[in-house]
Amino acid sequence: MKGKAEKIILVTNDDGVTAPGIKALIEAVRPLGKVVVVAPDSPQSGKGHAITIGVPLRLDPVDIFEGIEAWQCSGTPVDCVKLARDKILHGLPDLCVSGINHGANHSINVIYSGTMSAAMEAAIEGVPSVGFSYLDYSFEADFSLCKEVAHSVAKQMLETNLPGGTLFNVNVPIVAAADFKGVKVCRQADAKYVETFDERRDPRGKKYYWLTGEFTNRDNGDDTDVWALANNYASLVPVQFDLTDYKMKKELEKIWK
């Protein structure tokens, strides 16, 4: 008879191993099992599902979390998850948690987010996975509510018999604990960024551009993550990586010659 072995929880992020958000996440999940950290050695925001193929990767131990095995990797968040499996865990963890991201990853951000891509990479491997993000960008952000949410969601994921490939995108609003309404299951809002690039001249007179963008929600639904966050809920969107548009597929089969 197999005993109740301690659960292995892989922790990663995209803000880098020294970001306050990952420290908060480690504290949130360490009562739930054996935590192993593999995270980028530098900020990797906006890296999406990038992998490193043109240059080799470095992986070094770090001793910055009391009593926790931790590694920093020179690659992207997705590289961290791949390396963790092959070189650190020599197998799959029971749960992968990513974050806590400094800044929102609701709606279309799921596409650009390194935090969510790391979690998705583990989900592709069949590991129940979740990315956590906090709407407060600042280095000094107070992660106490996030920690409660992360602990509770991770605990429920470990205790629920979830199908392989389960992936959640959880965002936490900036709200006083007394006004917080709990976790709400949502769909991804139909939103996008309207970009304008800031055009400048370098000291040699040559043009260069900085990406700037304004978030635009074009979705009035009250079942979206953007709505939930605006109404003091944490949003939980179940995310899939089968990108097939089945409705369109059916239409195309009729008309496509």
Add this chain to the structure above:
Amino acid sequence: MKGKAEKIILVTNDDGVTAPGIKALIEAVRPLGKVVVVAPDSPQSGKGHAITIGVPLRLDPVDIFEGIEAWQCSGTPVDCVKLARDKILHGLPDLCVSGINHGANHSINVIYSGTMSAAMEAAIEGVPSVGFSYLDYSFEADFSLCKEVAHSVAKQMLETNLPGGTLFNVNVPIVAAADFKGVKVCRQADAKYVETFDERRDPRGKKYYWLTGEFTNRDNGDDTDVWALANNYASLVPVQFDLTDYKMKKELEKIWK
């Protein structure tokens, strides 16, 4: 009354502006409208939906395609599409085509592919978009069949009243023209990579890792892109960027406390 203005076709890729695949794609679509090229100045394979936020971007004209306005960008494929809209086209094109990628982007590759992410970025803006990939990786690949497929798909996209956000992932098999069976509408196969990292030592004795991976198809369906390509079809998968798993959402609403 508005006349029939020439269609604007944005061409991009992830292999870089000098790759043979983009030249083939330009040749395939130039009879269909006014072509404008904005592509990375260096190979960007595996960049997924990465955007550049930590460093500024460069954008320079290049004169390598006879009679075609072309620009090279120092950023990712997604950056190219964003810059094209804001700084080159000053608006949206009628169609965005990306590729022709040197190598397959079927099944789970859609997640990692810079080719597909560029097309997805345009689709998020509401532009009908398509990524083309050829299963032959080599620099000397013969793109003649791909060019026919790309021309025909792009033509049909321009002539069909497709909803905003339409996005296709088209892959072309390595097959003699006589054995080619045409374009087949498919779903994304449930496949993944099994990674093992190649571990080496640098001249100072320090470890480093190269990503290597073996493609593993765990999907036996005869309606998938992997099946179609193995059976001498070009695969066409309609792709969505609403990643909400609606089936899981319904389940969670029942059980999630």
